[in-house]
Amino acid sequence: MNTRIVLVETSHPGNIGAVARAIKNMGLTDLTLVRPALFPHADATARASGADDVLARARVVDSLDAALADCTLAYAASARQRTIRWPELAPREAAADVAQHAGRAAIVFGPETSGLTNEHIARCQRLVFIPSAPDFPSLNLAMAVQVVAYELRLASLDTAPPADPEAPLATQEELENFYGHLERVLLESEFLDPDNPRHLMQRLRRLFARALPDQNDVNILRGVLSALWDERRR
Amino acid sequence: MNTRIVLVETSHPGNIGAVARAIKNMGLTDLTLVRPALFPHADATARASGADDVLARARVVDSLDAALADCTLAYAASARQRTIRWPELAPREAAADVAQHAGRAAIVFGPETSGLTNEHIARCQRLVFIPSAPDFPSLNLAMAVQVVAYELRLASLDTAPPADPEAPLATQEELENFYGHLERVLLESEFLDPDNPRHLMQRLRRLFARALPDQNDVNILRGVLSALWDERRR
Numbered sequence: 001m002n003t004r005i006v007l008v009e010t011s012h013p014g015n016i017g018a019v020a021r022a023i024k025n026m027g028l029t030d031l032t033l034v035r036p037a038l039f040p041h042a043d044a045t046a047r048a049s050g051a052d053d054v055l056a057r058a059r060v061v062d063s064l065d066a067a068l069a070d071c072t073l074a075y076a077a078s079a080r081q082r083t084i085r086w087p088e089l090a091p092r093e094a095a096a097d098v099a100q101h102a103g104r105a106a107i108v109f110g111p112e113t114s115g116l117t118n119e120h121i122a123r124c125q126r127l128v129f130i131p132s133a134p135d136f137p138s139l140n141l142a143m144a145v146q147v148v149a150y151e152l153r154l155a156s157l158d159t160a161p162p163a164d165p166e167a168p169l170a171t172q173e174e175l176e177n178f179y180g181h182l183e184r185v186l187l188e189s190e191f192l193d194p195d196n197p198r199h200l201m202q203r204l205r206r207l208f209a210r211a212l213p214d215q216n217d218v219n220i221l222r223g224v225l226s227a228l229w230d231e232r233r234r
Numbered sequence: 235m236n237t238r239i240v241l242v243e244t245s246h247p248g249n250i251g252a253v254a255r256a257i258k259n260m261g262l263t264d265l266t267l268v269r270p271a272l273f274p275h276a277d278a279t280a281r282a283s284g285a286d287d288v289l290a291r292a293r294v295v296d297s298l299d300a301a302l303a304d305c306t307l308a309y310a311a312s313a314r315q316r317t318i319r320w321p322e323l324a325p326r327e328a329a330a331d332v333a334q335h336a337g338r339a340a341i342v343f344g345p346e347t348s349g350l351t352n353e354h355i356a357r358c359q360r361l362v363f364i365p366s367a368p369d370f371p372s373l374n375l376a377m378a379v380q381v382v383a384y385e386l387r388l389a390s391l392d393t394a395p396p397a398d399p400e401a402p403l404a405t406q407e408e409l410e411n412f413y414g415h416l417e418r419v420l421l422e423s424e425f426l427d428p429d430n431p432r433h434l435m436q437r438l439r440r441l442f443a444r445a446l447p448d449q450n451d452v453n454i455l456r457g458v459l460s461a462l463w464d465e466r467r468r
Contacts, residue, residue: 021374136259146381147384154326
């Protein structure tokens with residue numbers, strides 16, 4: 001298991017270095033950076049303290065979609081409880097889930113001050129929430145990564161490698177293509193009103209996120225869309 | 235449960251600030267500093283990021299004995315596996331142990347580069363070891379505190395308050411007085427040769443550390459020493 005750690009729009013390069021060290025301490029090496037403010041940077045190298053190889057191999061991309069394209073499971077790390085129905089796990093449960101996952105998993109961490117936006121979270125299937133003190137809940141970014149990476153390590157030491165699933169899970173790229181297809185059909189059919197979208201796409205994303213579709217499922221869903229709309233319109 | 239976090243001879247004040255934030259995030263507030271290189275310091279305040287109250291209340295002392303004087307259980311955080319028979323627990327086990335402990339517990343963290351010395355460790359009853367990657371085992375000080383504090387928080391959320399023991403456990407101060415008494419008797423009786431001590435005191439300390447003596451036990455042990463040696467010499 002080499003779970004990908006994704007940092008979105010990190011402001012302070014020192015935090016990127018501290019994350020590199022923290023994940024290498026826990027046996028992880030896959031670091032992906034979405035639009036970091038400053039990278040590479042001397043502060044990152046200094047705080048990495050010997051995890052230079054993780055920094056050197058870090059991939060810099062310009063969107064969360066690109067960071068997750070080949071992933072089949074993505075967790076959004078979020079400090080905030082959300083009222084909406086979105087699977088939210090503690091780090092220990094999330095780590096057990098990832099360790100049993102037959103595919104590439106990622107954990108996504110947001111910018112230091114603002115955290116992940118709803119749009120970022122909509123790209124993920126589940127939330128992971130660190131149970132911090134209610135009166136002082138906000139962990140430093142690298143500390144949050146450390147806690148999650150620690151649980152990932154314990155879970156990987158505890159868990160036998162997962163069995164191959166019946167069909168490979170859909171990658172994020174396949175899912176995004178499906179969502180794109182779905183949105184187009186809903187717009188063309190005027191079920192989705194762009195002037196009054198009522199969170200429709202977000203709700204549909206959450207529904208499918210909970211289901212973790214495999215590639216067969218996605219092919220079937222896209223077949224349904226084609227049969228119901230594209231073929232009819234031809 | 236408000237477990238004490240003790241930092242011994244910390245070099246970088248920024249780490250002290252990061253520790254203050256990390257422990258407050260996990261609901262802990264008792265920070266004790268043994269001979270910090272620089273404290274108070276602007277770097278500590280900056281990295282504390284709102285945990286200024288923890289820094290303001292931090293106690294600065296000039297020995298580990300002073301830091302632990304009123305404690306009844308102390309864990310030494312150590313990255314190194316030791317061959318010697320010394321109870322060594324993972325953070326999760328240590329946290330469960332601390333949560334069930336009826337008395338004041340402390341976790342002791344050493345200097346950034348060198349870690350705790352054997353002399354420091356001899357002041358503690360148990361070791362806590364973070365299971366990091368063997369090829370890159372050394373966590374940043376504040377990260378190590380974060381992991382242990384996280385486990386302490388989870389354990390405290392999980393555990394009912396401990397029952398009162400038959401007699402209060404011996405404090406570190408009472409134990410140190412006993413060890414002092416024991417060493418004097420062993421020297422006077424020439425069982426302990428100061429020119430060839432053969433780790434005798436260390437071995438005896440470990441033996442009693444494993445037993446976690448209560449105040450009755452210590453009184454009895456000191457009574458035995460007096461009866462066997464001091465009374466006879468009068």
